[in-house]
Amino acid sequence: MSVRLVWRKAVNAVMLGLTGVCALITVGVLGVILGYLAWHGGRDINWNFFTKLPAPVGEAGGGMANAIVGSAKLLVVASLFGIPIGLLSGVYLAEFGGRWYSFFVRYATDLLNGVPSIVIGIFAYAVVVVPRHQFSTLAGGFALGIMMIPIAVRSAEEFLRAVPSSLREAAMALGASRWRTVATVVIPAALQGIIGGIMLDLARVAGETAPLLFTAFNNLYWSPGWNQPTASLPVLIYTYAISPYDDWHRQAWAAGLVLLALVLAANIITRLMLSRRGAARGA
Amino acid sequence: MRFQISNLDFFYGPKQALFGLSLNIPTNHITALIGPSGCGKSTFLRTLNRMNDLIRHSHYTGEILLDGQDIRKIDAVNLRRRVGMVFQRPNPFPKSIFDNVAYGLRINGYQGRLADLVEHSLRRAALWDEVKDILHKSALILSGGQQQRLCIARALAVDPEVLLLDEPCSALDPVTTAKIEELMFTLKDSYTLAIVTHNMQQAARASDFTAFMLDGRLIEHRETSRLFTTPSDPRTEAYITGRFG
Numbered sequence: 062m063s064v065r066l067v068w069r070k071a072v073n074a075v076m077l078g079l080t081g082v083c084a085l086i087t088v089g090v091l092g093v094i095l096g097y098l099a100w101h102g103g104r105d106i107n108w109n110f111f112t113k114l115p116a117p118v119g120e121a122g123g124g125m126a127n128a129i130v131g132s133a134k135l136l137v138v139a140s141l142f143g144i145p146i147g148l149l150s151g152v153y154l155a156e157f158g159g160r161w162y163s164f165f166v167r168y169a170t171d172l173l174n175g176v177p178s179i180v181i182g183i184f185a186y187a188v189v190v191v192p193r194h195q196f197s198t199l200a201g202g203f204a205l206g207i208m209m210i211p212i213a214v215r216s217a218e219e220f221l222r223a224v225p226s227s228l229r230e231a232a233m234a235l236g237a238s239r240w241r242t243v244a245t246v247v248i249p250a251a252l253q254g255i256i257g258g259i260m261l262d263l264a265r266v267a268g269e270t271a272p273l274l275f276t277a278f279n280n281l282y283w284s285p286g287w288n289q290p291t292a293s294l295p296v297l298i299y300t301y302a303i304s305p306y307d308d309w310h311r312q313a314w315a316a317g318l319v320l321l322a323l324v325l326a327a328n329i330i331t332r333l334m335l336s337r338r339g340a341a342r343g344a
Numbered sequence: 345m346r347f348q349i350s351n352l353d354f355f356y357g358p359k360q361a362l363f364g365l366s367l368n369i370p371t372n373h374i375t376a377l378i379g380p381s382g383c384g385k386s387t388f389l390r391t392l393n394r395m396n397d398l399i400r401h402s403h404y405t406g407e408i409l410l411d412g413q414d415i416r417k418i419d420a421v422n423l424r425r426r427v428g429m430v431f432q433r434p435n436p437f438p439k440s441i442f443d444n445v446a447y448g449l450r451i452n453g454y455q456g457r458l459a460d461l462v463e464h465s466l467r468r469a470a471l472w473d474e475v476k477d478i479l480h481k482s483a484l485i486l487s488g489g490q491q492q493r494l495c496i497a498r499a500l501a502v503d504p505e506v507l508l509l510d511e512p513c514s515a516l517d518p519v520t521t522a523k524i525e526e527l528m529f530t531l532k533d534s535y536t537l538a539i540v541t542h543n544m545q546q547a548a549r550a551s552d553f554t555a556f557m558l559d560g561r562l563i564e565h566r567e568t569s570r571l572f573t574t575p576s577d578p579r580t581e582a583y584i585t586g587r588f589g
C-alpha cells in the first residue's frame with residue numbers, strides 16, 4: 062500500500078512538473094524570439110531606419126521607410142475591404158441569421174480561415190494582378206483583406222452575442238426597429254470588443270508574407286499611388302534574409318523587430334481596451 | 345377599456361402557454377396579474393406589445409384590441425411606442441442617464457427640446473432630484489432601484505398610453521419597492537398600467553383590479569379589494585392565503 066502511495070505521489074509530482082516545464086517553454090519561446098530579435102536587430106534600428114530608402118548592397122546605412130509606409134498602405138486597403146464585409150457578416154450572424162443560412166456562413170468562414178495564405182495570394186494574383194498586368198498595393202491589400210474577413214466575422218459575432226438580450230428588448234420596447242436597435246444599442250455596447258478583435262486581426266495580417274509575394278511584389282523605392290508594386294515589411298524581411306549579404310541580414314533582423322513590436326503593441330492595446338470594458342460592465 | 349382581450353390562446357411552437365384568456369384592462373387604472381411561476385403572466389404581458397413576435401415559432405389566436413383596434417393591424421414598432429414596457433431586471437443602456445431617457449425620443453424623430461422632455465420624464469419617475477447633477481454620467485453607476493426608475497422614465501419619455509411592468513420590483517429591496525409603488529399611483533392618472541407581480545401584498549396594495557392566473561388560464565379577475573377579501577374561486581383563495589405557489 063505504501064509503495065503504491067509513493068508511486069502515486071511520484072507520478073503526481075512528475076506530471077505536475079512536466080506541465081509547468083511546458084508552460085515555461087511556451088513563455089520561453091516568445092522570450093527567446095524577442096531577445097534574439099532585439100540582439101540582432103536592435104543595433105540597426107535608428108532614425109535612418111524609419112526615414113531612409115534601402116541602401117544598395119555594400120553601401121552602409123539606409124532604411125526601410127518605403128516598406129513601413131507600404132505595409133501601412135496595404136493594411137489600409139485590406140481594412141477598407143475586409144473590415145466592413147467581416148463586420149456586417151458578423152452582425153448578420155449574431156442578430157438576424159436564419160438557421161441554415163447562418164450555419165452555412167459560419168462553416169464557410171471557418172473554411173476561409175483555413176485556406177493557406179499562399180493560395181489566397183494566388184487567387185488575388187489571378188483576379189487582380191493578371192487582368193491589370195500590374196503588381197500593386199491594391200492587389201496586395203485585396204489579398205490581405207480576404208484574410209481579415211474570417212476573424213472579423215467571428216469576433217464581431219462573438220462580441221455582439223455577449224451583449225445581453227435585455228438591452229435589445231429595452232430598445233425594441235421603446236419602438237426601435239431591429240436594425241435601429243442593433244445600430245444604436247447593440248453595436249455601441251460591443252464596440253470596444255469588436256475594435257479589439259479588429260486590432261488583433263490587423264496585427265495578424267500585418268505579418269503575412271505569402272499573399273504579398275505575387276500581388277504587392279516588392280519595390281526598392283517609394284511606391285506612388287495605389288497602382289504600383291510596393292515594398293512591405295514582411296516581404297522585405299524575406300528578401301533580405303535569403304540574400305547573401307551581412308548588411309541585409311542585419312536589416313532583416315531589425316525589420317523583424319519592428320514588425321513584432323507593432324504586433325505586440327496592438328495586442329497590448331487590445332488587452333487594455335478589453336479589460337476596461339470588463340471593468341465598465343462590472344460597475 | 346384600453347385593452348380588450350378575448351379568447352387568447354398562445355403557443356410557443358407546439359406548446360400552448362395561454363388558454364382562452366379573456367379580460368379587459370381599463371384605462372387609467374392599475375391591473376395586477378398574479379399567479380405562481382410559469383402560469384403565463386409574463387407571456388400574456390409580452391403579447392400585449394408583441395414582444396413575443398421576437399420569439400421564433402410563437403403565435404397566438406384570439407383577439408387583442410387596443411382602443412378598439414386589432415394589435416395585429418398595428419405596426420409592431422408603432423404599437424411598442426404606444427405600449428411601453430418595464431422589465432424584471434433594470435436594463436439601462438450602457439449610455440449616459442440623459443441618453444437613456446432621450447433614446448426613445450431620438451429614434452422616434454422627436455423635434456423639440458430634448459432636455460425639457462428628459463427632465464419632465466425623470467421628474468415623473470421621481471428620479472430627477474437624485475440625478476439632475478449627473479445626467480451625463482453612465483447610467484450603470486446608479487443603484488438598482490434608481491436604474492429601474494430610470495427605465496420607467498425612459499419608457500415614459502415616448503409618452504405611451506399603456507405601461508406594462510413585468511415584475512418591476514423583484515430585484516429591488518422593500519424601500520425601493522415602496523417608491524416604485526408610490527410612483528405607479530401617481531402615474532395612473534395619465535396612463536394605463538398592467539403589472540405582473542409575484543408579490544401578493546404588492547398586488548393588494550398597488551392595484552385596482554387583479555387577475556389571478558393558473559397554468560395558462562385566467563381563474564378570476566375582479567376589483568382587487570374584492571378578489572383579496574372574498575375570492576369566488578377556491579383556487580384563488582388557496583393561492584392568496586398561501587396554500588400553494
